Amino acid sequence: MTTVPAAPAVPRRAIVTALVLVVGGLAVIFDSTIMSIALKTLSIDLGVPVSTIQWVTTAYLLALGVAIPVVGWAQARVGGKRLWMIALTIFLIASILCSLAWDAPSLIAFRVLQGIGGGLMMPLMATLAIQQVPGGVGLGRLMAMVSLPAALGPILGPTIGGLILSFADWRWLFWVNVPFCVAGLLLAWRFIPADAPRGKPVLDWVGLVLVSPALVGILYGLSNVSQDGGFARPDVWIPVAVGLVLMTAFVVTQVRRPNGALVDVGLLRRRSVASSSAVLFLSGASLYGAMLLLPLYFQIVRGLDPLGAALMLVPQGVGALLSRTLAGRFTDSIGARFVAIAGFVIMGAATIPFAMADGATNQWWLMAVLLVRGFGMGAVMIPVMSVAFLGLEHDEVPHASIITRLTQQLGGAFGTALLAVVLELATDGATTAADVAAGFVVAFWTAVGFTVVAIGVCFALPARPAPVPASAPPAVAEPA
CATH class of the missing domain: 1.20.1250.20 (MFS general substrate transporter like domains)
Known part of the structure; x- marks a missing residue:
C-alpha cells in the first residue's frame, strides 16, 4: 500500500513567530472585511452619496498598493521586527483616528494612513515567518498558520460588522481593531526574534516614482469599471494604460540594477x-x-x-x-x-x-x-x-x-x-x-x-x- 511521505517538522521559533504575527494580522483582515458591508451606513450617517463614500475602500486599496513595494527596503533599513511594530502602530493610530472622523474627507484621509500600515504588514507577515525556517522546511504548514487571518476574516468580519451596525454606531467598526493591535504589539515585542538592520541601503527613488503611480493608476482604473460604461470609461482605460506603461518602465529599471532594486523582479x-x-x-x-x-x-x-x-x-x-x-x-x-x-x-x-x-x-x-x-x-x-x-x-x-x-x-x-x-x-x-x-x-x-x-x-x-x-x-x- 502506498503511503504519503511524512512531512518534516516545523521549527518552534517559526511556529511562535507565525502565531504572534497572526494576532496583529487579524486587525488588518477584520478591518477590510468589516468595511465591505458598511458603505451604505456610512453614506447615510455622513450625508454623502455612495460614489463619495466608496473612496473609503478605494483610498485604502490604493495606499495598500503603494506601501507594499517599499517593504523590502524598509526591512533592510530598520529590521523586520521593528518594521512590523512600526506598521502595527501606524494601523492602530489610524484606526483610532478613523473612529474620530468628523466627515467623509477626514475618514478617507485616515483610511489612507490605515492602508499604509496594512500595506507594510501584509507581505511582512509571510517574510518574518518564512525567514525562521531553514531551507523552506515545513513551508506549507507554516503558511497555513500565517494566512489564518485570511480564513477567519470572511467568517467573523462581516458578521461582526453586521452586529455592530445593527446595535451600535459605525465608529465601533474601527475600535474592533484596537485590542488586536495592542496585543499584537506586546506579543511582537516579547516573542518575535530581533533582526539587525542590514546597513543603510539606498532607497531606489526611480523605482518608487515609477511603481507607485503605476499601481495607483491600475487599481484606480479597475475600481471604476463597475460604473456605467465599464472598460470604455475614460477614467478606466486612461489610468490603466498609464499604469501599465509605468509598470513596464519599472520592471525594465529593476532588471538593469539587480543589486539596488526596490523589488528584485529577477526572481x-x-x-x-x-x-x-x-x-x-x-x-x-x-x-x-x-x-x-x-x-x-x-x-x-x-x-x-x-x-x-x-x-x-x-x-x-x-x-x-x-x-x-x-x-x-x-x-x-x-x-x-x-x-x-x-x-x-x-x-x-x-x-x-x-x-x-x-x-x-x-x-x-x-x-x-x-x-x-x-x-x-x-x-x-x-x-x-x-x-x-x-x-x-x-x-x-x-x-x-x-x-x-x-x-x-x-x-x-x-x-x-x-x-x-x-x-x-x-x-x-x-x-x-x-x-x-x-x-x-x-x-x-x-x-x-x-x-x-x-x-x-x-x-x-x-x-x-x-x-x-x-x-x-x-x-x-x-x-x-
Missing part, C-alpha cells in the same frame, strides 16, 4: 516564483471576483439584508478554515502542484451550482455548497503561497513576498472589475427577477472559467516538496 526567472505569481493572479481574480458576486447574489436575487448575506457566507469561511492544516501537511509531503489543482477543482465544482441556481434554489443547499467551495479555497491558497519561497535565500524572501502579494492584489482587482462588467452587461435591461438571476448565472460561469484557466497554470508549479537541508537545526513537531 521571476525562478520557476517557483513565476508559476506561483501567475497562479496567484488567477486565484485572486477567481477568489475576489466571486467575493463580489456572492454577497450581491444573496442581497439582490435572494432579497437578504447585509447581515443576512454575511451570515450566508459564513460556511465558506468555515470550509477554508477546515482545509488549512490538511493542505499544509500535504503541500509539505507531496508538493504544491497536486494540492493546488485539487483545490481549484473543488472550488470550481462548488461554483457551478450557483451558475445553475435561481431565486427558488434551496438556501441550505447553497450553504452546503459554500462550505465545499471554502474548503477548496483554503486548499488552493496554502500551496500556491508556499511554493514561491522554495529555495530562496534569507534576503530574497522579502522580494518574493512583495511580488506575490502584488500579483494577488492586481489579480483580485482585475477579476472583480471583469466580473462587475459581465454582471452589468448580463443584467442590462433586466425587467424581472428571473432576468436578474439569469445575469448572475452568466457571471458565475465566468468565475468558473477563471478557475479552469488557473487549473491549467497550476501544472507549471513544482511537483515535489522542498528538500530537507542536511544542516537544518533540530525542530519540534507542530502542535495539534
Whole structure:
C-alpha cells in the first residue's frame, strides 16, 4: 500500500513567530472585511452619496498598493521586527483616528494612513515567518498558520460588522481593531526574534516614482469599471494604460540594477516564483471576483439584508478554515502542484451550482455548497503561497513576498472589475427577477472559467516538496 511521505517538522521559533504575527494580522483582515458591508451606513450617517463614500475602500486599496513595494527596503533599513511594530502602530493610530472622523474627507484621509500600515504588514507577515525556517522546511504548514487571518476574516468580519451596525454606531467598526493591535504589539515585542538592520541601503527613488503611480493608476482604473460604461470609461482605460506603461518602465529599471532594486523582479526567472505569481493572479481574480458576486447574489436575487448575506457566507469561511492544516501537511509531503489543482477543482465544482441556481434554489443547499467551495479555497491558497519561497535565500524572501502579494492584489482587482462588467452587461435591461438571476448565472460561469484557466497554470508549479537541508537545526513537531 502506498503511503504519503511524512512531512518534516516545523521549527518552534517559526511556529511562535507565525502565531504572534497572526494576532496583529487579524486587525488588518477584520478591518477590510468589516468595511465591505458598511458603505451604505456610512453614506447615510455622513450625508454623502455612495460614489463619495466608496473612496473609503478605494483610498485604502490604493495606499495598500503603494506601501507594499517599499517593504523590502524598509526591512533592510530598520529590521523586520521593528518594521512590523512600526506598521502595527501606524494601523492602530489610524484606526483610532478613523473612529474620530468628523466627515467623509477626514475618514478617507485616515483610511489612507490605515492602508499604509496594512500595506507594510501584509507581505511582512509571510517574510518574518518564512525567514525562521531553514531551507523552506515545513513551508506549507507554516503558511497555513500565517494566512489564518485570511480564513477567519470572511467568517467573523462581516458578521461582526453586521452586529455592530445593527446595535451600535459605525465608529465601533474601527475600535474592533484596537485590542488586536495592542496585543499584537506586546506579543511582537516579547516573542518575535530581533533582526539587525542590514546597513543603510539606498532607497531606489526611480523605482518608487515609477511603481507607485503605476499601481495607483491600475487599481484606480479597475475600481471604476463597475460604473456605467465599464472598460470604455475614460477614467478606466486612461489610468490603466498609464499604469501599465509605468509598470513596464519599472520592471525594465529593476532588471538593469539587480543589486539596488526596490523589488528584485529577477526572481521571476525562478520557476517557483513565476508559476506561483501567475497562479496567484488567477486565484485572486477567481477568489475576489466571486467575493463580489456572492454577497450581491444573496442581497439582490435572494432579497437578504447585509447581515443576512454575511451570515450566508459564513460556511465558506468555515470550509477554508477546515482545509488549512490538511493542505499544509500535504503541500509539505507531496508538493504544491497536486494540492493546488485539487483545490481549484473543488472550488470550481462548488461554483457551478450557483451558475445553475435561481431565486427558488434551496438556501441550505447553497450553504452546503459554500462550505465545499471554502474548503477548496483554503486548499488552493496554502500551496500556491508556499511554493514561491522554495529555495530562496534569507534576503530574497522579502522580494518574493512583495511580488506575490502584488500579483494577488492586481489579480483580485482585475477579476472583480471583469466580473462587475459581465454582471452589468448580463443584467442590462433586466425587467424581472428571473432576468436578474439569469445575469448572475452568466457571471458565475465566468468565475468558473477563471478557475479552469488557473487549473491549467497550476501544472507549471513544482511537483515535489522542498528538500530537507542536511544542516537544518533540530525542530519540534507542530502542535495539534
